[in-house]
Each structure stands twice: as C-alpha cells, then as structure tokens.
Amino acid sequence: MTKRKIIGAVAAVLAATLLAAHPAAATPAHPSAYAVAGDVEAPRKFDPDADVRTGVPNRPDFTARSRTAGLTAAQADALQAKADRYLALLGEPATQVAPDVIQLKGAKLHLTVPGSTQRAPACPYYYFCAYSKEGFSGDWILEEECWVERYIPWTGHGSWINNQTRGTQPLLEFTSGEPWWMPGAYAQQKTGVGWDPVFSITACFHT
Template identity: 45%
Template sequence: MYKKTRASLAGIILLTMMALATIAGSGTASAAASGRAGFVAEAREAGLSTKQATGLQSKVDTYLTKLAGKGTQVSPNQIDLKGAVLNVAVPGEGRPRQLGAVRPAVDNAAQCSPTADYYWFCAYQNAYRGGDNIGMYSCGAYPIPWFTTGSWENNQTRGTVPTAYFTDGSTWRMPGAYYYASAGVNWSPVTQIVNC
C-alpha cells in the first residue's frame, strides 16, 4: 500500500507540474498576443486605420522574427535594440514617424528624420534616407535586417569610425563622421554595424 501511495503521489505531482507548465506557456503566449493587440490599439488611437495598424504590426512582427530575440517592441512602430532603435514606417508611407507618446526608455523616430541628429549613426532601408531606419546612439553591434539598396548617415562625434560586418566574415571601416552615403548601399551582405 505504501509503495502504491507513493507512486500515486509521484504521478499527481508530475501531472500538476505538467499542468502548471502548460498554463505558464499559454500565459506567455497570451501576454505576447495582448501586447501586439495593445500596440495595434495604440496605433489606431494615433489615427491609423485598422488596415494600417494591423499592417504595421505585421511589419514589426516580421522584424522581431528576423532579429531573433535581439529586439523588443516598445511602441506601435519601434523596436528597442538596447542602444539603438529600429523605426518602422506605416505601410504606404515613405519614412517612419512618431506614433503616440515618446517612450522615455528609447529615443524617437525624429532622431533619423529628416537627417541624423548629432551623435547619431542612422542606417536607412532605402536610398535618400527613405524607408525604415535604425538610429544608433550607444556604442554597440546592431543587426541590419534588410536586403535592399539603402543609405546611411554618420553624424556622430567628428572622426568616429563605424565598421560594417559582412556575411563572408570580412569587415569595412566606414568613413568617419561626418559622412552621408545617399544611395547605392547594398545591405544584402551586411550582417551588422558597430557604430563606434
């Protein structure tokens, strides 16, 4: 009887642990879903149509997948990269703009638009500062998630030299600040930029 009770108790404990793991896992999934829904609602409050808001969230979700844990969505169109911010344009618009309140934890889309503010390195998805952008303000390595021909602007402290890292393992020490490459920047082979 004692062995049977102990075996039953072990089975109950195992089932309880499995149930708790399932609940915790679904809680995480529902928290992520409610976070996305909250950002869509915030975008709607900022004046976007339902189609624009859901399209924007789809773009952000695609970036989050590409970034594989290296970024956190902090507003309807911003992903915090811990020292940089990826600003996402509303579908159909040429450049990102600030939606809703500026978060104190991350700088806003205006740092790279219309030009890079002083102390910033900005990578642009498209030529002539167009498309989505990544504003880098802290020294670090930041992923480049694009396969487009874009542009970049180095308006950091005079002489600050960024480095581009490529898929083949090579590097390129980019021109020091101030420098603006307005077009012809092939992002396809670039994996990351160290901005300092």
C-alpha cells in the same frame, strides 16, 4: 561648396565603390544570423517594404494605439505585421515599445507604415543611422551605444548617415567576415548602399 559637403561627397563615392565590390559570401561568419534549408544557407534578411498582413494582429494594444494616432485599421494591421516580422527575424533581446519602435541592444529600430510616404527624421548628432531605403527613408536604425555590433536585417538598397563626433569611423562587417572601416564623421551615402552582403555595423568603433 563647404568643407563638410566636400567630405560627404567624397565619402559617398568611396562607400558606393566599396559596397558594390563586395558580393554576398557563401560561408557566413555568423551562423546565428542564417537560416538553413537543407544544405543551403540563406541570410535572415527581408524586404521591410513588403506589405505582409497577419489579418489578426498579435499585439492588439499597439494596434489600438496606432488607431488612436490616426491610422486606419488596415494601416495599423500592416504596421503591426511588420513589427512582428522584425521580432521573429531578429531573435534577440528585442522589445516593441511603441507601435512603430522596437528597442534593440544598443539601438532603436523605427518602423514606417507599409505603403506610406512617411519620411525618417534627420539623424541626430552623436549617432549613426542606417536606413532601409535610399534617400534616408524607410525603416531606420538609430545606433545609440558605442561598440555594440548592430545586425542589419534588410535586403535591397538603402542609405546611411554617420553623424557621430568628427572623424569617428563605424566598423562595417560583411557576411563573409571581412571588415571595412566606414568614412569618418561627418559622412553619408544617400543611394546605392547594397544591404544584402552587409552583416553588421558597429558605431563609434574607431577615431
């Protein structure tokens, strides 16, 4: 086993242990990321794999481009419905730049077609990648800029890859406000990442 694989394996075990030990907190550190219903605060997170269709796409130009790329009308509608849900949820400077890409501050959010077996590409060198599903699959966030706090909007279990320069540690913050220095690059966690208690991840924060 190579040194990189050994480091990745150790980091994965450590990350799984630490993430499992942090349940969601009742008092959020970032109220803007929460929706309030009566006296109950709930994090604005959702399941990106849910196939929720609008029936009438809000951005017909992107839907047309999806059809040109080979998607069926139903797939194009489902993909745009997902993009619309993200745009409504994030409530920040977020711009849809392609049928399956939303430009965020310091990052890009890549979308998969609901119900498909589409796989995300490998996380490129110098970047941190967070995936909505386990096995480095599902929707994924490519963190492009350093020191930009990136909100993680997902529920359920996913995965991540830290492919920044050697030893660089991202900063993960839980909804409780508690920080955790993630393992230094190169590191990854393929399964068991519980996104519910995670508020944000900031790339290349510490070396």
